[in-house]
Amino acid sequence: MIREAYGLVDINATNEVVGKRILDIVIENALCDRSAILKFDPERQIFTVQYVLGSSDRRKPRPMPLANPPSFYFTTSKTDDVSPATELRAMLGVPYILWAFDAASGYALILGNQSEANVARPFEPDDRQVVEGALNVFTDIVQRARTEADLKKARIAVEEASATKSSFLANLSHELRTPLNAVIGFAEMLRDETFGPLGSSKYKQYADGIYSSGNHLLSLINDILDFSRLEAGKDPLHEEIMDLRHAAIAALTTVETAARTKDIAISIDIEEDAPLLLADARRVRQILINLMANSVKFTQPGGQVSVAAQIEADGGLLLSVSDNGIGIAPDDIPTALEPFGQVGSIYTRDQPGAGLGLPLCKALIERHEGSLFIQSELGRGTVINVRFPKRRVRWRNAARKTRSR
Secondary structure: OHHHHHOOOOOOOOHHHHHHHHHHHHHHHHOOOEEEEEEEEOOOOEEEEEEEEEOOOOOOOOOEEOOOOOOEEEOOOOOOOOOOHHHHHHHHOOOEEEEEEEOOOOEEEEEEEOOHHHOOOOOOHHHHHHHHHHHHHHHHHHHHHHHHHHHHHHHHHHHHHHHHHHHHHHHHHHHHHHHHHHHHHHHHHHHOOOOOOOOOHHHHHHHHHHHHHHHHHHHHHHHHHHHHHHHHOOOOOOEEEEOHHHHHHHHHHHHHHHHHHOOOEEEEEOOOOOOEEEEEHHHHHHHHHHHHHHHHHOOOOOOEEEEEEEEOOOOOEEEEEEEOOOOOOHHHHHHHOOOOOOOOOOOOOOOOOOOOHHHHHHHHHHHOOOEEEEEEEOOOEEEEEEEEOHHHEEOOOHHHHHHHO
């Protein structure tokens, strides 16, 4: 009986359907006349019937007060008509009952017979396993259904909050970029003295500071806008066959000024005849720029940054950006990959940025069905690996593909 009842745990049905099916199993296997599942109301100290089945008496059990319900109880022909026997017998209107109550859930299961002759033997203490087992199945299913409903509500709430946040960030970014571009443009004109000398050289220095700070702020706003678009799924990929080496060289021109200032050497270790990629070329360049800029930022003067690519055993392409910089503690890597996550240390505390570089790269590569993972050690450097799946690799010719195998 219990084995058959536990088979109901994984069915997708309402509590009413499950409850009545359990009562069917109970009546069929325990050979009882009536059976009911009840719910305890602690404020009113009464039990109300949730589901009931039985052939001998179709009268629905009425709500019954029971101040101190026992967890298990049964009656026989030798049981006196005293509490709680009196109340439990009245629930089903039969003299012989078998009862189990789960105080945690508030549910109870009661079985009843008109006569002890209806069964092979009278109810006894060993029946506790049967009645409690059937009740536990029902309470387990009720709890599971309630938990799944709560999780669904929580998931919907999180998704709605995320959508609202992404929409807010996107709208705010658009509103900020328009006046900021004007500030940058005017600062550039003042810095370059487009309409003639400014007078004091201090004005030109200030204009240069406004221009640099404005561009930095614009870069952060663009990152926020990109990330919010990706989160909202509103930034489709524009795929094409692209050359990864050319993309790396183009990215290098963007970061080489910062690298030169810190005397950091950047090498591109990608073969000229390396396989091509089916990808969004602009987004791949963005990944490379962010990763290379990140390595330059966290590598001390005189250090090295390397960009490499190789075909893996399963045919996928692994792009790696490595440095010998300050590194990241293994426990801090998950934080570094979280949006706006800042890994705090005496080396990174004064570094500018919103903490979106790595999360943005991760989101972009995941849009390409790939993955990003980090290998790092404090004081020894970092390797950031970006993996493109096999289906995005395009070989230049069959002979090259054969040699790589």
